[in-house]
Amino acid sequence: xxxxxxxxxEEAARYGMRRALSTFGYNVSEADxxxxxRALVKQQEPDLMLLDVNLPGMGGLDFLxxxxxxxxxxxxxxxxxxxxxxxxxxxxxKAGAYDYLSKPFELDDLxxxxxxxxxxxxxxRENLSLRKRIEVESSQRGALIGxxxxxxxxxxxxxxxxxxxxxxxxxxxxxxxxxxVAREIHERNSARHNGAFVAVNCAALPSELIxxxxxxxxxxxxxxAAARRLGKFEQANGGTLFLDEIGDMSANVQAxxxxxxxxxxxxxxxxxxSIPVDVRIVSATHRPLEQEIAAGNFRADLFYRLRVVxxxxxxxxxRREDIPLLAETFARAAAERYELPxxxxxxxxxxxxxxxxxxxxxxxLKNTLDRAVIMAEADELAxxxxxxxxxxxxxxxxxxxxxxxxxxxxxxxxxFREDRREFERRYITRCLEHTQGNVTRAAEILGMxxxxxxxxxxxxxxxxxxxxxxxxxxxxxxx
Ligand SMILES: Nc1ncnc2c1ncn2[C@@H]1O[C@H](COP(=O)(O)OP(=O)(O)OP(=O)(O)O)[C@@H](O)[C@H]1O
Ligand SMILES: [Mg+2]
Numbered sequence: 001x002x003x004x005x006x007x008x009x010e011e012a013a014r015y016g017m018r019r020a021l022s023t024f025g026y027n028v029s030e031a032d033x034x035x036x037x038r039a040l041v042k043q044q045e046p047d048l049m050l051l052d053v054n055l056p057g058m059g060g061l062d063f064l065x066x067x068x069x070x071x072x073x074x075x076x077x078x079x080x081x082x083x084x085x086x087x088x089x090x091x092x093x094k095a096g097a098y099d100y101l102s103k104p105f106e107l108d109d110l111x112x113x114x115x116x117x118x119x120x121x122x123x124x125r126e127n128l129s130l131r132k133r134i135e136v137e138s139s140q141r142g143a144l145i146g147x148x149x150x151x152x153x154x155x156x157x158x159x160x161x162x163x164x165x166x167x168x169x170x171x172x173x174x175x176x177x178x179x180x181v182a183r184e185i186h187e188r189n190s191a192r193h194n195g196a197f198v199a200v201n202c203a204a205l206p207s208e209l210i211x212x213x214x215x216x217x218x219x220x221x222x223x224x225a226a227a228r229r230l231g232k233f234e235q236a237n238g239g240t241l242f243l244d245e246i247g248d249m250s251a252n253v254q255a256x257x258x259x260x261x262x263x264x265x266x267x268x269x270x271x272x273x274s275i276p277v278d279v280r281i282v283s284a285t286h287r288p289l290e291q292e293i294a295a296g297n298f299r300a301d302l303f304y305r306l307r308v309v310x311x312x313x314x315x316x317x318x319r320r321e322d323i324p325l326l327a328e329t330f331a332r333a334a335a336e337r338y339e340l341p342x343x344x345x346x347x348x349x350x351x352x353x354x355x356x357x358x359x360x361x362x363x364x365l366k367n368t369l370d371r372a373v374i375m376a377e378a379d380e381l382a383x384x385x386x387x388x389x390x391x392x393x394x395x396x397x398x399x400x401x402x403x404x405x406x407x408x409x410x411x412x413x414x415x416f417r418e419d420r421r422e423f424e425r426r427y428i429t430r431c432l433e434h435t436q437g438n439v440t441r442a443a444e445i446l447g448m449x450x451x452x453x454x455x456x457x458x459x460x461x462x463x464x465x466x467x468x469x470x471x472x473x474x475x476x477x478x479x
Contacts, residue, residue: 001025002121003026004046005029005037005040006018007051008050021110033056033057034059038066041075045075048117051079061079064095078117099117151319157309157311163190168182169246173315189240195237195239196238198236214266215233215256216229220270234266234277243281247286247297258299258302258305260277261281262305327353331345334373345381351383351444353390356389371387383447
């Protein structure tokens with residue numbers, strides 16, 4: 001609903017206008033001075049203001065100028081001038097008024113001016129929400145983020161291959177952004193980006209299906225093939241075909257794919273027509289294909305065809321400097337997507353994000369921030385909003401052979417106080433091992449003040465081991 005504010009010192013004038021507008025069903029407020037209006041503008045954020053120039057105290061024109069230079073998002077203003085003061089009206093429009101009316105005016109004129117303004121406001125709103133949506137979408141689809149050396153190299157490679165039709169193999173651990181890179185290559189090729197970007201996940205389909213998926217089939221090619229179906233190769237004609245998880249293809253499909261790449265032609269299943277296709281192939285894998293070749297699971301000749309150019313995306317833990325920007329972007333996008341308040345990332349949380357090893361790479365980081373934005377209880381994301389394996393701040397015990405319980409087995413002698421003491425001793429020792437004895441760092445990780453940790457260390461009988469006098473000058477101040 002449109003919010004309208006009438007600013008006029010004459011009660012009768014306000015009454016007249018309010019009555020004339022009552023049929024519109026707007027939400028109307030009134031003020032008898034610029035000063036009173038100023039407060040209402042803050043409180044109610046009206047969309048539209050009817051502003052009389054002649055006001056006691058601050059004049060209407062000055063108030064208009066104040067409104068217009070504080071920000072560009074204020075209400076539309078319709079200025080109301082005294083009879084015969086056209087010059088004033090011109091001034092007002094120059095100062096940013098949307099329109100003007102001269103007293104006395106017909107109520108129909110008022111309605112007309114308001115109706116026009118309302119349409120403008122509606123358009124503005126639509127534009128704004130559209131722009132917001134575009135921003136969110138583009139930040140989600142988002143071009144590659146990150147300025148680390150590794151990402152700069154990836155970007156430079158994309159730039160180089162994009163214009164060509166070279167076949168590209170994208171490699172990287174799971175969640176490093178292989179598909180994003182493939183899309184980017186497509187988008188940046190001016191000749192192809194009007195064509196389709198067609199993605200096929202080779203791991204998701206059984207091998208009998210993948211063949212018809214890639215090459216299509218004629219009607220009656222097999223039981224259930226009721227109509228002709230175009231395969232992904234034909235769908236991608238003129239564009240880019242992205243073959244994801246290429247390491248998971250059966251030998252049969254590998255052979256057919258190789259032929260398609262060599263001849264640039266395909267045959268639909270059950271057909272004998274050889275159809276020319278113009279596609280650029282980008283493929284991706286997280287598997288070590290060399291090993292698959294050695295093991296006889298992947299054709300070497302196909303491998304060489306696919307990796308004319310190889311783009312290797314480094315894992316996130318090898319480009320930690322990208323983490324802050326990625327995290328911020330994901331937090332912003334998550335807040336937009338779930339319509340939650342924007343959250344900044346607090347120092348504590350950021351430190352944990354920077355320390356964590358990110359086995360799931362960028363995807364894991366993105367999911368982590370989605371979750372954190374949803375869980376957050378304050379304006380700033382804190383370490384406690386992160387999942388435990390990240391907020392713990394030092395490697396959780398894993399079940400690898402050399403680290404069976406990480407020394408963290410819960411002690412049990414049925415004496416609660418003693419067991420707790422022992423557990424704290426192990427827990428803190430483990431943290432200090434991680435920081436190589438650095439008490440200040442350990443205190444940060446544990447979320448304690450350094451002095452408190454020192455105190456604790458002494459209580460637990462670990463003081464002599466970790467609290468050295470030179471490193472910790474205020475040693476005895478708080479015990
Ligand atoms: N550099 C980056 N900048 C912005 N977003 C990124 C970046 N890298 C990855 N992402 C985002 O992380 C998510 C995972 O990326 P993507 O699907 O491309 O990874 P992948 O390598 O194909 O993973 P998988 O091997 O599991 O298929 C996507 O939401 C993607 O938009
Ligand atoms: Mg992928």
